[in-house]
Amino acid sequence: MLRILRTTSFRFTLIYVVLFAGAVALLGAYLYSATFGEAAKQTDTVIDSEISVLADLFSTSGSGMLTRVIRQRTAWSDDAIYMLIGAPSGAVLAGNLTALPPEALTAEGDFFNFKFEKPLVDAAGREVGIQQREARGKMMRFRASADAEQSYLVVVARDIASREFLRARSQSVVTRAAMVTIALGVVIGLVFSRSLLGRVEVVNKTARAIRGGDLGQRVPTTGSGDELDDLGSNLNSMLDQIERLMAGMREVSDNIAHDLRSPLTRIRNRLNDALQGDDKAKDEALRATIDDSEKVLATFNALLSIARIQSGEGAGVMAPIDIVAIAEEMAELYEPAAQDAGFEFVFITAPTPPVKGSRELVSQAIANFLDNALKYAEGGTRIELKVGPAKTGGAVLSVADDGPGVEPESRDRIFERFVRLEQSRSTPGSGLGLSLVSAIARAHGATLELQDGLQHKNDEGCGLRIVMTFAPAD
Structure with a gap:
């Protein structure tokens, strides 16, 4: 439980609950001011208005008329409350209050709230009990002149018991609703945090298993x-x-x-033999050693390129590129070499949208495709480089030949590192060319597919076609 209370989700839930409760409180205050506050102001306005009318009546018609008007108004069945007292005698001259409220003596000229007793009557008009009510009023002193000894105390009030009951009831409902909201928010926060903590714990458990060496674990x-x-x-x-x-x-x-132990062993043995041979043997050994060293360096450079591309470092900046223009440059470069090797070089293009990629890496991929065709299309007569739009909106690049091809069961292996099929063992190479192409395709989000190539004119072999499909540029 303590762990759930410390979770970020629970803390955020509490913050949201507090903010929601604050918003509800502000809304409640506004509604209270717009309803009960306005009602209270209206009551005070009515009381002031009645006192003003009674004061004018007293000043124009005297105390007798004031007494008759108050008696008439107290006979009405509404929430008006009046009391007229003659001073200094203290006699009650008119009104429906049985006694002067104590609050009136200390709040003369100001509004005050007080409680009074109101008789309860039945349908026949008989008194059946006394009810305690709440009222709000104001007491004023009337004099015929400023130096007159005789004065009159006038109390004008309004019964506000029903309004105060509704106000207290509303406050109670709002308070209970706020408490329920907070409690419900805390419960929801606990449930939500427990669910979220369970899912996060699954991630932590997987991470601990992977840290322990089990790389096959997944979230x-x-x-x-x-x-x-x-x-x-x-x-x-x-x-x-x-x-x-x-x-x-x-x-x-x-x-x-x-794969590198054999050439390094040959280099060592050749150098040992050269130490014991004549100058001619030493020269031959050095030339052979240089050749083997270059092959080893080429292998290491290919491995380094693959590693850099897979890590994202060697991919460089990806930008929209024109696949057709790149293919044209590579076709111009390789067409003479293909013709020297006895191949007919065919270059086919179609209007192709740009794709997002690295110009250098795509050029490297095409070069490796063509190198692979020149090396392993033994007995073939034709190499085809083709670029066109893909059905999905990207671009399709393919290199095909009419050589012996690759058996379907062996095609998945030729993109692996250092893999050389039996028919290519006698051909120089490290087996890393297509592995580099695979890394380039992965860096571009492209797909590689091996298909049957061009049919040989003597119907010998099915050839090999390597297809690289690029997604459209964003």
């Missing part, structure tokens, strides 16, 4: 599509990428140990 999602599900999906994508990178590191380490 479970509920499928609700809320922000926590989005967070879980993003974390799972990040974990997938981390697991791929870790697996790639292990694979690279194993492959480096396996």
Whole structure:
């Protein structure tokens, strides 16, 4: 429970409850002022108006007329309350009050609230009891002249018991509603915080398992599509990428140990033999060593490029690029080499929308595609470079040949690092060219697909087509 009370969601819920309660209080104060406050002001205005009328009547017609008018008004069945007292005798001359309220003696000329007893009568007019009521009034002293010894005390009031009962009832209802709102807000905060804490704890549990070495753990999602599900999906994508990178590191380490041990061993043995041979043998050993060293450096450079691209460092700035223009440059560069190798080079383009990417990396990908076709399309006669629009609005880049192709069961492996199929063992290479292309495609959000290529004119083999599909630019 203490942990739930310390959660951010519970604290935010309390803040929202306090703000909501404050807003309700302000709204209640406004409604109170607009209803009961205005009613109280209206009561005071009516009392002042009646006192003014009685004062004018006294000044023009005297005390006798004042007494008759008050007696007439007290006979009406409404909430008006009057009392006329002659001073200094103190005799009650008229009115429906049985006694002068004590509050009137200290508030002469000002408004005051007081309680009075009102008889209860039945339908026949008989008195059946006494009811305690609340009223608001004002007492004024009337004199015929400023130096007159005789004066009259006039009390004018209004019964406000019904209004005060409604006001007290409303205050009680608002207070109870505020208390229920706060209590309900706290309960909702506890329930919400408990639910949120449970989902966060699942993430923490997954993180602890991954920290313990279990990289296969993933954050479970509920499928609700809320922000926590989005967070879980993003974390799972990040974990997938981390697991791929870790697996790639292990694979690279194993492959480096396996594939580079042989050339390094050859270099060492060749140098040992050269130390014992003549000058000619030393020269041949040095030239062979330089060749092997260049191959090793090329392998390391390819691995470094793949690692930089996968980490995002080597992707550079992504901007809208023209795939057709890049393909034209690469076609001009490779067409002579293809012709020298005995291939017919075919370049096909169509109006293609720009895509978001790196010009350097896309050029590298096309170069690797064409290098792969020149190396492994043995016995073929044609290489095709094709660029066109994709059905989804992006761009499609493909390189095809009519060589022996790749068996369908082996196609998924050729994008792996250091993988060289049996038919390509005799061809120079490190097996990293298409791995680099795979990293470039992933950096661009593009997809790679292997298909059957061009049919050989002698119907030998099905060739190979590598298709790279780019998403449309934003």
